[in-house]
Amino acid sequence: MEIYMKIDTNAVVKDKKYKKRDYMGLVYVAPWVIGLLIFQAYPFISSLIYSFTKYNIASMEFIGFDNYIRLFKIDKEFYKSVFVTFGYVFMTVPGKLIMAMIVALILNQKLKGINIVRTIYYIPSLMGGSIAVSILWKLMFMSDGVINKMLAQVGIVGPNWIGDPKTALPTICLLEIWQFGSSMVLLLAALKAVPKELYEAASVDGANKWRMYWKITFPAISPILFFNLIMQTIQAFQNFTSAFVITNGGPNKSTYVLGMKLYTEAFSNFKMGYASAVSWVMFVLIMIMTIVLFKTSNRWVHYDD
Numbered sequence: 001m002e003i004y005m006k007i008d009t010n011a012v013v014k015d016k017k018y019k020k021r022d023y024m025g026l027v028y029v030a031p032w033v034i035g036l037l038i039f040q041a042y043p044f045i046s047s048l049i050y051s052f053t054k055y056n057i058a059s060m061e062f063i064g065f066d067n068y069i070r071l072f073k074i075d076k077e078f079y080k081s082v083f084v085t086f087g088y089v090f091m092t093v094p095g096k097l098i099m100a101m102i103v104a105l106i107l108n109q110k111l112k113g114i115n116i117v118r119t120i121y122y123i124p125s126l127m128g129g130s131i132a133v134s135i136l137w138k139l140m141f142m143s144d145g146v147i148n149k150m151l152a153q154v155g156i157v158g159p160n161w162i163g164d165p166k167t168a169l170p171t172i173c174l175l176e177i178w179q180f181g182s183s184m185v186l187l188l189a190a191l192k193a194v195p196k197e198l199y200e201a202a203s204v205d206g207a208n209k210w211r212m213y214w215k216i217t218f219p220a221i222s223p224i225l226f227f228n229l230i231m232q233t234i235q236a237f238q239n240f241t242s243a244f245v246i247t248n249g250g251p252n253k254s255t256y257v258l259g260m261k262l263y264t265e266a267f268s269n270f271k272m273g274y275a276s277a278v279s280w281v282m283f284v285l286i287m288i289m290t291i292v293l294f295k296t297s298n299r300w301v302h303y304d305d
Helices: 002-050 066-073 076-107 114-126 131-140 146-153 165-178 181-192 196-204 209-237 241-247 258-268 272-299
Strands: 053-055 060-062
Touching: 002 053, 002 272, 053 066, 053 272, 066 272, 076 114, 076 165, 076 181, 076 209, 076 258, 076 272, 114 181, 131 146, 131 165, 131 241, 165 241, 181 209, 196 209, 209 272, 241 258, 258 272
Parallel strands: none
Antiparallel strands: 053 060
16 A cells, blocks of 8 residues: 555656646746737737727727628729739739849859858848838939939930839839848748759750759749748738838829728728728738639649658
């Protein structure tokens, strides 16, 4: 009996130690869990609830699907903003990835001082989304800005970049494309990881540079390229800063992206419920685009396994 009692006592002590260790683990993760619940889960759920209400800060009234009905049946401005947003996405995402891929291929070469060049190319991404950069871009592309003054030196009359509906959206897209550094760094890391033996074997077989790229390089880096595609698409759908600072949605709503629509309804018209409905439509559009990209990735994304 004494032996059994000792065994049971030791087991109880061990259980207490394990429980104490479990509690300490909960204490360590508590700040992250609390932050997740307060700053992500609560706004996420509350915005969904607000989207079914007429909420203007001072009062809140449940109105069912009226916000969504008005959004899709009455609000023509909404369709304009959706069209502009898709135009922004389809210009910036491919342009950014193509530039990142070209520069990554160049920086992957063994050249003197290449590390300094890599750092210089990454600097614009450190300023991504900042208001200061957007203001600088606006000053550069004004009708009497730096760009037009430079063009005038060679006898070219530059357009009104941000004052013309035809050029305003491409102008703010250029700002996003210019900040390709983060994508470039990831692609450069992927290029570094491609086994050199594959290129040597292909060279022995007589393959040229172009064929090596499509048969070796592109399949090897396709997972990183796909990751960049997903992240840049999500970021492009959520654009607000450049459209707000550079053009304020104009001229003639030509740069009135969904982010501008959401901001206007929430903080200019004080229609928080209606703005929440806009945000959830944006969320659904992002989810649809993400699902489409994942469904089509089987055709061109190649994994080691």
